[in-house]
Amino acid sequence: PNIVTRMESHKRSADVAGMNGEGGPDYKSARLPDRFESCDHxxxxxIxxxxxxxxxxxxDVDDKALDLLKSLKVxxxxxxxxxxxxAVHGGNVKNKSAYLAGVATRHKHFGHGPKLPKEVQQRLEQLYRSGKLRDSQVLDVKVLDAINDMEPSLALRVIENFEGKDLEDARNINALFMATIKITKEQIARERSYGMPPPAHGYRDPLPPPHHHGMNPPPPHGMNPPPPYGMNPPPSYSPPPPYSAPPPPPPPYGAPSPYAPPMMHAPPPIAAAPAPTPMRRNYGSEQAALGVxxxxxxxxxxxxxxxxxxVxxxxxxxxxxxxxxxxLxxxxxxxxxxxxxSQHGQQVVNEVVEAMNNQQIRNCNAFLISVAKKFLTGSASTPAAGSYGGSSGAGGNYGGGSSGGSYGSASYASGGAGGQKGVPALNRLHGVLGQRAQDLLVQHSHVLRDSHFDEVxxxxxxxxxxxxxxxxxxxVGRHELVGVKNIPAYIMGIINRYKRGVSRPSY
Known part of the structure; x- marks a missing residue:
């Protein structure tokens, strides 16, 4: 028995020293005090x-893997x-250092939360591998639980939207992720109002044209039948939108248009009555005739x-x-x-769709307006009153005063063209850019002020x-500004990144 005990003791000592029966003792490699002594015993x-x-x-336990291991609880x-x-005993590990670092990284980032679906876990890991998330930016248990509670398709959509945000200056990555979940659910709810639930004929299958086999569909209750497919409606034909009340009678001469965009303030009083604004044409019947x-x-x-x-x-x-x-x-x-x-609208939509499909743009609305501007302003060379480029304070010049609610009108203004409310610096932003700045003031009215758009x-x-x-x-509009102490400096930080051409979020 004493001999057996001594042999077992010798065997254990050999194992610790690295006796593997093949290459002899590997004591130095097994001990490596200069690398492992700083670890918990x-x-x-x-190891x-x-x-x-x-x-x-x-x-194989290189410095990177060792540092990751030491960053975890023992x-x-x-x-x-x-x-x-x-995994090594399973024989499927080729690069052992990378595999060990990967296991340690996943445990650091996600080990404190529930086990996520494989495709969701891999998508989150991609955020770290791509550098979008820094190693120190760890999602907490609340976020991981929220991700786990979602269907994988929804979780992947949330992660996609989260990746599109600017995370460089994010102070609370977990609050931002939870906000992204809320925004994504609202976005999906809007999408479901277009295309869901699917119509009886099948969502992906377009309706047959109204003239199919010479039969027109019955018009909605209370509406005149639309004109034959392919023909423009007569001048007097302008049906109201489906499921809505009939349009009011045309406004009296000089009165504001009833079609002012929502969330606009009332137009400012003006000295002289403007020229009458033509009623916009309702294309509801034409859209239906085309199968929309x-x-x-x-x-x-x-x-x-x-x-x-x-369009x-x-x-x-x-x-x-x-x-x-x-x-969107x-x-x-x-x-x-x-x-x-119509042809210009189709051209603009096709260009935006192509850019989105190729992932070339970050904000589809900003891109659409920048593309559309050449068509919106191209007709202003010989403007009439009430059109783009019309007379100051009376017409609908692009970014100026308008009683017709045209895009960029002075619904936010306080005194006709050139009289926008706010500091003079803001007045120097004209056209689409000025309108977008005014839109931000409305969107973030609880925190954003016109004075934040200072001279710089x-x-x-x-x-x-x-x-x-x-x-x-x-x-700026995508971010919550409540916690931002110096909003002008915050805006300048975004501007400077664009000037440097770096750290631009993908759309």
Whole structure:
């Protein structure tokens, strides 16, 4: 018995020293005091046993993996080693250093939360591998639980939207993620108003044209039948949008248009009565004749019935092919689509859809307006009163005063063209850029003031290309500003990143 006891003791000592029966003792590699002495003794002993097993060399536990292990709780680090050793024994590990670092990283980032679906876990890991999230930015248990409670498809959509945000200056990454969950759910709710629940004929299958087999569908109750497919309605024919009250009678001469965009203040009083603003044409019947699902489309915006039929059909085809542009349009973009010729609107929509499909843009609305501007302003060379470029304070010049509620009108203004409320610096932002700045004041009215657009902010915005300046404002609009102490400096930080051409979030 004494001989057996001495032999067992010798065997254990040999295991610790690295006796593996193949290459002799590997005591130096197993001990490596210069690398492992700083570890907790339980972790160090576990690593020594791992190396002494013969399947893992000391250099496989490199500095990166060792630092990650030391950053974990000791019990967690030991569990990581156990998991790593099981994988090595399974024979599927080729790069042992990278695999061990990966296991340790996943445990650091996600080990404190529930086990996530594989595709969701991998998508979150990609945020770290791409550098979008820093190693120190760890999602807490509340966020991981919220992700786990979602369907994988929704979780992936949330992560996609989260990745598109500017995380460089994010103070609370977990609060931002929870806000992204809320925003994404609201976004999906808007999308479901366009295309869901699917119509009886099948969501992806377009309705047959109204003239199919010579039969027209019955008109909605209380409406005259639409004109034959392919023909323009007579001048007097202007049906109201489906499921809405009939339009009011035309306003008296000089009165504001009843179609002013929502969330606008009342137009300022003016000295002279403006020229009458022509009523916008309602394209509801034309849209229906082309096969547009108007009951869905018209739920998205009050401007939707006034979009030319071919443009509406282009938006629907994009949606049916998987592009979400129609559900992402803001009121400014809808308004712009109502003010372009049909062929120009189709061109703009197709260009935006292509850019989105190729992941070339970050903000579809800012890009749409920048593309549409050449068509919106191209007709202003010989303006009449009430049109783009009209007389100051009376017409609807782009970014100036208007009684017709045209895009960029002075619904936010206080005194006609050039008389916007606020400091003079803000007045130097004209056209689409000025309108977007005013939109931000309304969107963040609880915290954002016109004085935040000071001389420096305005001058630097003007130095950027217009599409980048629009993207800066769009980025400001996407963020919660409640916790920002110095808003002008915050805006300048975004501007400076665009000037440097770095750290621009992907759309």
């Amino acid at each position: 339980r972790l160090r002993d576990r 020594i046993r791992l190396v002494a097993g013969g399947r893992v060399r000391a250099e 019990d967690d680090a030991v569990n990581v080693i156990d998991q790593f050793e099981r 699902r108007i009951d869905e489309l018209h739920n998205l915006s009050s401007h939707a019935p006034f979009v030319p039929g071919a 509406a059909m282009t938006l629907q085809r994009a949606w049916d092919s998987g592009n979400r542009l129609v559900s 349009l803001d009121e400014g973009s809808w308004k712009a689509l109502t003010e372009m010729e 902010v305005v001058s630097q915005l003007q130095k950027l290309p217009e599409h980048e300046a629009l993207e800066v404002l769009a980025e």
